[in-house]
Amino acid sequence: MYMELLTKYKTQHQFKVFSYCLLPEELYLLIETGEDATISDIMHDLNSLYTKYYNGRYGKRGHLFESRFRSVLVEKAQYLLQMTRHIHRSPGVDFENYPYSSYLVYVKKAAPDGLNLSGEVQEVLDFLEHKDDPDAYERYCLEADANGIEELEKRLKRGLVLGSDAFAEEVKKKLSEFAEAQKALAKRPNRVLVMIVGMGILAASSSSVYLYISKRSLKGHYETLLRDREAQFAQVTRFENRSPLELRDLEGTQWDIEVLPAAVGGEGGLQKDRISFTDGLFRSERLAADGYRATRFTLTLRTGGGYTWETLQSKPGGDSVSWRGDWQGDAMKGVMVIRPAGQSSRDFSFFSVTWSYAGAAR
Known part of the structure; x- marks a missing residue:
């Protein structure tokens, strides 16, 4: 059912899905937003409807997703290929046979189950060194360097930005400008690539989108960043993803x-x-x-x-x-x-x- 909903909202909100993996206690998605919806919009629609379905099907009540989103801005051109491998290997030792991820679609051992990923898969495969070799992606995942995998995992856990030093500095600069500017909301959200990790977000902008933004007016920079910040606040305070805490009395x-x-x-x-x-x-x-x-x-x-x-x-x-x-x-x-x-x-x-x-x- 989750895949059916993902297909529905992928069409409705016009976003890309580069890879996914559904685990018993975690959800991984690598997506790039379209023009009409933020990550907040997409995940709210998807998770709210799935929660209603699950509770109705199994006679449950209350929250289904307990943990908060966390976000890491990722440089797409440099890390798209690695991020798909990171997601596909997340089930563990026998990841190549795990049925609830997009890995089997990449290696052409399974149909996409209604979710059309052909464009996204080709975009990822174009980053391979031997992209014309039909077995290249499978080898890329199976022969991954253990030290490289561990280093990527550490960077994802400890940082809010994954990319080159120049990319990180530019993100820092934009956030500083945003904090000082306090301009109006953007008319349209940024196109960003985002990885959802156990209901945490890792976002990645492509170099082409990054250059497009850099050509906009300074006001456009501020407006776009403010829209992104609004979406982030909405996710942090989204109640269906929170567990009850100790505070019970608003007084005082x-x-x-x-x-x-x-x-x-x-x-x-x-x-x-x-x-x-x-x-x-x-x-x-x-x-x-x-x-x-x-x-x-x-x-x-x-x-x-x-x-x-x-x-x-x-x-x-x-x-x-x-x-x-x-x-x-x-x-x-x-x-x-x-x-x-x-x-x-x-x-x-x-x-x-x-x-x-x-x-x-x-």
Whole structure:
């Protein structure tokens, strides 16, 4: 069923699948996004529907995927071939006979089971030294150097970027520019190659896409990076992938959050704020500095677990701000709507970065 859903959303979201491996406790996907969906969109659709199917089929309830996503940006031109081998060898000693990976498709010992990978497979095989040899990929996987495999695994575990020094420096530079710019959301997400590891993400951009981005305006750089950051926040706070934590009472807590325009191209870039829930009152430090009063909030238990809180703040002159947050354990996300008197409202999304008890550090 998972492969059927992967086929469905591959067509719907127009992304590439370079390799996959379904293990009893882990999922590996190596994909390149299309123009209309982020990694967050793809994996949310795929995993949510599969969870509903699985729970219905086996009479289960609750979460199916427990661990969080983690992301590593990977330089595609340098590591595409190695990453497919890394995934295909993940089942262990007898990986060449494992039926739930794309390895058998690569070595033409099995049909792709409805998932058309012909274009992606050819793109990978073109990186082989002897690409015209029909057995070249099989030998590439079977005769892999143990030291090379171990080194790649170490780099994937310890780093957020996998690529050349120049690639890593450029990524660092872009992230620095993004943090300073605080521009509007990108109109379209970056095309990135992403590997999902046990519900963790490893992303890889190709050199051609990288060059295309470098030719865009500086504003385009900031917008694209901001869109990527928004997707990352959404994954980190995606509740169906989280386990319940110890925090049970919202009272007396304070949360550092990042606020972004909810609409693509919305006004106002990334903003940081601290919100608190003390003595039955909600307070935003940024809005308090602008004259908004602390207000009482409501807290409602959600059917699927966790809570929803709401409040409405106002200030003299008629301006108001409504807040609605979903909270579970140490994660929070929600929407904020600013309604200036006599003007159109503006919608924002917010995501928690960290929390602590008022007056304490975490």
